[in-house]
Amino acid sequence: MTKIYAIVNQKGGVGKTTSVINLSAYLAATGRRTLMVDIDPQANATSGVGVDKTALEASIYDLLLEQTAVADVCVERAEFNLDLVPSSPALSGAEVELVNAIGREYRLQKALDELNGRYEYILIDCPPSLSLLTVNALTAARDGVLIPVQCEYLALEGLSQLTQTIELVRKYLNPDLTIRGLIMTMYDSRTNLSRQVVEEVRSYFPGKVFRTIVPRNVRLSEAPSYGQPINVYAPTSPGALAYKVLTAEILKGDQVKETTA
Numbered sequence: 001m002t003k004i005y006a007i008v009n010q011k012g013g014v015g016k017t018t019s020v021i022n023l024s025a026y027l028a029a030t031g032r033r034t035l036m037v038d039i040d041p042q043a044n045a046t047s048g049v050g051v052d053k054t055a056l057e058a059s060i061y062d063l064l065l066e067q068t069a070v071a072d073v074c075v076e077r078a079e080f081n082l083d084l085v086p087s088s089p090a091l092s093g094a095e096v097e098l099v100n101a102i103g104r105e106y107r108l109q110k111a112l113d114e115l116n117g118r119y120e121y122i123l124i125d126c127p128p129s130l131s132l133l134t135v136n137a138l139t140a141a142r143d144g145v146l147i148p149v150q151c152e153y154l155a156l157e158g159l160s161q162l163t164q165t166i167e168l169v170r171k172y173l174n175p176d177l178t179i180r181g182l183i184m185t186m187y188d189s190r191t192n193l194s195r196q197v198v199e200e201v202r203s204y205f206p207g208k209v210f211r212t213i214v215p216r217n218v219r220l221s222e223a224p225s226y227g228q229p230i231n232v233y234a235p236t237s238p239g240a241l242a243y244k245v246l247t248a249e250i251l252k253g254d255q256v257k258e259t260t261a
């Protein structure tokens, strides 16, 4: 069975793309057949694994709007043992074009259905908005959402709007949608603020915050400019270790779920 997670937070710059790239890379490194889906017009997940977003023959735009088959859009990144549904700047116009399209909220879900269990994990990187593109990701996210939260002042801001959107999508579009977990990112162990934010988010979302916390680590911010995930760029860095342990935590939780299902 394929597990499909959307990585969502309408707040910008909280670590969505960094989490998608590096969780995908570690899932792939543990031998899981993994697909990354980039549904953000910024296409940072695409460039972050070394794919030139301006030189693509087809992208998620074609998949959503032209009904191009997902297999014809996939890019193989054999170096990282990963496949990618890339994004391109053309996607920024998709929102408007999708508005009158039939089944507009289900376009991504339908496309991923075609894959028929080819992957064990599919991770979807969302734009920083609660747009139709994000709704497509939430509708496709059969196994829930991962919410990165930056350890900073006002971290909780916007999360109630996000949970309301998740509720609405669950009610009308995807009855299986749940919050799989919150990922605390850019933790600075030198400040009390980081610690307080983690406590605050834990009390607001009891039992939902992953134990593994991602530290602020310059290696994580450098890796995308080399088009490499952290397990290749700086495998012994604290950022790499965090995403490795977080991947193991997610895999373990998924196994427990399967055995109790």
Ligand SMILES: Nc1ncnc2c1ncn2[C@@H]1O[C@H](COP(=O)(O)OP(=O)(O)OP(=O)(O)O)[C@@H](O)[C@H]1O
Residues within 6 Å of the ligand: 011, 012, 013, 014, 015, 016, 017, 018, 019, 040, 042, 044, 126, 127, 128, 185, 186, 187, 214, 215, 216, 217, 218, 220, 221, 222, 224, 239
């Ligand atoms: N743990 C970290 N330590 C240091 N820098 C980080 C960390 N996580 C992310 N960054 C950096 O912070 C910036 C924002 O991260 P990222 O692009 O992953 O966020 P995002 O939520 O995807 O942003 P957007 O909303 O624009 O899509 C990037 O420059 C990234 O390299």
Ligand SMILES: [Mg+2]
Residues within 6 Å of the ligand: 016, 017, 018, 040, 044, 125, 126
């Ligand atoms: Mg991003």
